[in-house]
Amino acid sequence: MLIINALYLLSTNPQEVGRCGHGSPCEQLCYELHDGMYECDCREGYILREDGYSCYEINSTASPPSLEDLKLNGIEDIIYQKDAVMDALEFSLPNVTTTESNDIPQVIPNFTTPSPSRANYTTQGPRLEQKLTSDETGVPRATSPISTIKPCPLDCGPGGGCSLENSEGAPVCLCPLGRGGERCEEDKEIQSPRFTGSSWLAFPALRGAYKHVQLSLELRPEAYDGIFFLTGERDDMAGDFMALLLHQGFVEFRFDCGSGVGVVRSEETVLLNQWNHVTLYRHRWDAWLQLNGGKHVQGRSKGLFSRITFREPLFIGGPGNTTGLTEKLLVARGLRGCIRHLEVNDHVYKFALDPRGEATKGYGIEECTADRCSRVPCQHGGKCLTSDNSAVCLCPLGFSGDLCEIRVDLQVPSFNGSSHLRYRGLAETALTWLDLDITFKPTAPDGLIIYNGHRMDGTNDFMGLYLNDGYVEFAYDLGTGTVVARSQFRVALSEWHQVRISRTGRLAILTVDNQLPEEVLSPGAFTQLSLPQNLYLGGVPNFGIVSPQIRVRTAFIGCIQKVKINGRTVSILAEALGGANVDNCPHPCVARPCGEDGVCIPELDYFTCRCKPGYRDHLCSRGPPSFHGVDSYLRLNDASTLDVISSDPLVVNVRFKLSSESGLLLYASAGESFLSLGLEGGALVLRYSVQERGEEIRVVHNSTTVHDGLWHRVKAVKDGSSGLLIVDNGAAITRQSVEISQRPITHPEDEGLYVGGMSVAPLRALTRYKNGIKGCVADLVINTDYHLQLINHSDIGHNIGECEA
Incomplete structure (x- = not known):
């Protein structure tokens, strides 16, 4: 690659590292690299010499570059300069042959000193036919484009391949592009390609893309894994490459400029059986990826090389004849689904076979039936799904009907x-x-x-x-x-x-x-x-x-x-x-027997009614209390409650939903001991006193978000000097720290069980909180058998409301 000689220069001139300013060692252009390195380059019409810093004019009469110069530096840049072409017939070297095929010819370019009279060059892309190998006699032989472990008996016609791709091992034909039917016996024009996981399309190698690639495509995947864009330098993945693929539902862009693989991975997964839009931009080492208009995810390839050599075909929908996939890509199978748009560097590809389109080869391509959905206008956000011969609407919640046109009041x-x-x-x-x-x-x-x-x-x-x-x-x-x-x-x-x-x-x-x-x-x-x-x-x-x-x-x-x-x-x-x-x-609940002010609760073939907050009748009671954070609380200080909260161990189970990230949820005090439960900066914190030590123990649970407006359940245990917290039946948290107690002596008038907060004066005197919680408390059980009916304790509440849901 071009940068190899620059690396040689760096290794022999370490004092020049990172010098692209005044006194740059580069004859023409200099680029700062990451990690303090740099790279020399030449202006248009010049190529870099073998020394890595001087330039040679292509049409100059000066001494020509060496063959090594051309191999390592110049020819790669000439091929991939924008709008530049190269005529392979202008070059020849002894003992190098040209290989031909009856279908798509391949010319292997051979290079000598270029003629000064010719400034433009052309070359053809790589051959897409089967690779030629040698048998034991040394005679070249053609290999099949599809390999199978055991013999596949079907005759799939010229260019077709037999595959044992399904789980039952039944043989199927993968037909060449333009053919279809069980034995590839039919002419078939593909308008919108669908890939089966074993199929692929091939296009000529990318041009003018060795430094910059801007790509957009639309795909409709049917599985969470598969390669849908692959091209590079060699067919065994040993050289440079660039690939787009699905891995566990995420879109990944993997690329190697010659010194290590870079990976950019979307933050969201694709939508199965729906059209997804992927945008990719790569400039030298750096790349960013966007899925469905979401966040731009950025990444960078490894090492100092910044250019990608493209000699292999561009494979769409699958890896083609590329090998060595799992080591570099982790995925070896092709896409299962459809692609309907592909644009690379402002060029929109035509999927049909050349000359009607641009595809030079293809296997196992089917017609995508997803466009049948254009004739099925699903309403109210419904999604269209296709089967073999039809398309149906997948209706969102609250709607039904063939086109999701019927609004449904869902009950059961x-x-x-x-x-x-x-x-x-x-x-x-x-x-x-x-x-x-x-x-x-x-x-x-x-x-x-x-x-x-x-x-x-x-x-x-x-x-x-x-x-x-x-x-x-x-x-x-x-x-x-x-x-x-x-x-x-x-x-x-x-x-x-x-x-x-x-x-x-x-x-x-x-x-x-x-x-x-x-x-x-x-x-x-x-x-x-x-x-x-x-x-x-x-x-x-x-x-x-x-x-x-x-x-x-x-x-x-x-x-x-x-x-x-x-x-x-x-x-x-x-x-x-x-x-x-x-x-x-x-079900009877569908008829809404509880009226507009009640909720029907199904019980097998029958039901009961529960009233909405604020309504009462013989079947209903008020909803759980809600608290608004300031001077809003329930207080229980009857003898039974004081007796329960003074026990040791003390076990508290409480169910709540909160919208505030700080505040006192519960406080229990009897005699010289206390226990509090609250939120501090979003973390759930249990505090309690140890009488004989005069200390305050603190247990923090910060691995679960509990102020998200959803219902959560917490179990808090104080057992002597030990304590634990369990949130939503998760793992028990027992990590504790000891703090010096700053709590004054509790007066009898302040004893009791407080839920949701306290009045302002005792709250700030007795606790480390400034406010109560904002939210609702539905259930409170102490020591497994003392169940407090919070709904019926409104007479001892202060400044509380009724939870809406």
Whole structure:
């Protein structure tokens, strides 16, 4: 590469490092590199000599450059200068031959001293036919463009290839571009290419792109992994290269200028079965990438080389005949999906076969049917999906109908086999234990009911509940192997069923209705379950994200009316982050029997009413209290409460949702001891006194955000001098620090249990807080059996409101 000689100069003249200013060693142009290095270059019409800093004029009558000069420096720049062309016929060297093909000829350029009378040069791109190798006799032979492990018996016609690409090993034909049918027997004009994962298109090598590349394309992926843009210097990935690919759903740009791979990765994943727009800009070592108009992500290649040599074809949709992929790209398979636009350096590519288009070769290309959606105008944000012969709308929550034209007041969700609801994942809340209660009514014997995984490719930890031939199965993997709990009997269709899963560590217990519980124990030594991805109910948008250990690959069909996770009832519709094709289940709640001021709570085929905040009747009570931060609190100082909060150990369970990042949530004081729970800079902090030491202990939980306006549950324990915090059933935090107590002696009139805050004077005298919390408190349980009915304590509250939801 051009910079090799500059590196030689740097190694022999270390005092010149970084000198592109006054006294630069470069004869013409000098570029500062990173890490204090520099690179010499020449103006148009000149090429760099072998010494790395002087220049030779191309049409000069001066002494010509050496062959080494041309090989290492000049010829690469001549080929890739903008608008420059080179005539391979003007060069010749002894003992170098030209190889020809009956389809697409390849000329191997050979170089001698260029003629002064010719200033323009031309050359043809690399050959796209099968590589020529030699057998044991030394006679060249052609290799197949598609390799298979065992013989593939189909005759796919001229230029076609037989492949055993599917999981059953059934042979299929990958037809050359322009041909189609089961045996490539039909003429087929491709307007918009779809790639199968084993197909690709080839175009001539990039020109004028060795320093700068500006690229935009639109793709519609059907899987989260695949190469869709690849070109470079050699077909074994040993030299320079540039690649765009999908890896676990993220778009990655990988490039190597000759001294190390640089990687730029999008922050968001692509949208499956939807059109995505990718923009890429590369200038020398630096590159930035943008997906769907999102954030520009930047990166840089390694080392000092800044130019990329392009001698191989530009492959679109797959890697073509390139080898050595997994070491450099981590992905070896091509794209599964469609591409409908490709623009590189202001040139828009035509996908058809030359001469109608610009493609020189192609295999396994199908016609993209996604454009059928142009004839299906989905309304209200619905997304169009295509099948083999049709296109249908995937409707967002609250809408149904063929075109999502019907507004639906959802009460009890119904799933039709193409539906799903999406929620925040369980993340770390299910690490050690998980309690899951679901009430559902199936109308089909197979289907995924609930799923949460660790990775978007279905690997690593997961948990899933599903129906398999009428049996209820719960499968999970803690990282050392999958185990499945299966019900004793099939469940009846079109009837309501209640399923409970209780998992602690490796042990899980599945209970279905009144059947005997089924216990299973996961293999290995791992005991924790990490589920950072979204949780799905009723199905998933794509089964590629589901572990292959889940024994069904279809979505649930039927109704789901209740989901309870770790003791908390999930508001199935209100808490959903998104979903599709969810309609109403036939249920009395659909008729809104509780009126406009009540909420219908389904209970199998019946219901009860719960009144909205501010309304009362014989079925309803007021909602939980809300606090606004200043002089807003509940106080309980009756004898029973004082007796409970003076106990040791003291265990407090409280459920709340907050919008403030600082403030007192709870304060308990009896005699000389106290316990407080509050937020300090967004972190949840437990403080308590140790009487015999006169000290104040502080336990901080800062790994979970609890002031996000969502409901959270906290367990705080004070046991002598020890304390712990558990948030949302996650890991227990026991790290504690000791502080000098600055708390004055509590007067009897200040004793009691305060919720949400305190009045201003005692708050600042007795605690380290200036305000109470802003938010709601729904449940408060002390020592497991002392349940405070906060709703009915409004007579002892001060300046409080009613929580809206």
